[in-house]
Amino acid sequence: MAGRGGVTNDTSTGITTWDGVVPPQCQPNPSIFRLAADLAWVEAREPIHADIDVNKTNGIGPGMPFANAMLTQDPNFGLVGLVPCAIGGTNISEWQKGEFLYEQLVKRAQTALQTRGVYRAMLWYKGESDTINKEDAELYRRSLGADLRAPDLHARELFCELLFVQ
Numbered sequence: 001m002a003g004r005g006g007v008t009n010d011t012s013t014g015i016t017t018w019d020g021v022v023p024p025q026c027q028p029n030p031s032i033f034r035l036a037a038d039l040a041w042v043e044a045r046e047p048i049h050a051d052i053d054v055n056k057t058n059g060i061g062p063g064m065p066f067a068n069a070m071l072t073q074d075p076n077f078g079l080v081g082l083v084p085c086a087i088g089g090t091n092i093s094e095w096q097k098g099e100f101l102y103e104q105l106v107k108r109a110q111t112a113l114q115t116r117g118v119y120r121a122m123l124w125y126k127g128e129s130d131t132i133n134k135e136d137a138e139l140y141r142r143s144l145g146a147d148l149r150a151p152d153l154h155a156r157e158l159f160c161e162l163l164f165v166q
Helices: 063-073 100-114 134-147
Strands: 007-010 015-018 032-035 041-043 080-082
Touching: 032 063, 032 100, 063 080
Parallel strands: 032 080
Antiparallel strands: 007 015, 032 041
């Protein structure tokens, strides 16, 4: 899920804007990085999908609270690397193997691995109409885990916010 928290739509103009409010659980942390669109690691700050989901107005998403919670739970955890891939308003069929979005996701994940990252967790959100059947979600998790070379990946069935923790 590319963050839409704090995004409002002016019904008179049809223009969407982000209010710029960053809640405490979404504040930047020098131990949290994100893989930018140009595949460079940068300090993570909201909105983390701004250069990924470029055709929409981005706001607060689940990535920063997730990463901050990991560090709060274990202050000695180390660095967290977020790999945002979400594009809002897409259908699960656009995220199937061979499709552009899926291949971009795998490329970004592999780049994270090649830069000394390791998969420790994945947070995947997909629209509720695409996740009615739990078996479909599990099949997708296994397929994605195989392509990411992480068959034991623990993924939440909340089916695209993709996060890898380093």
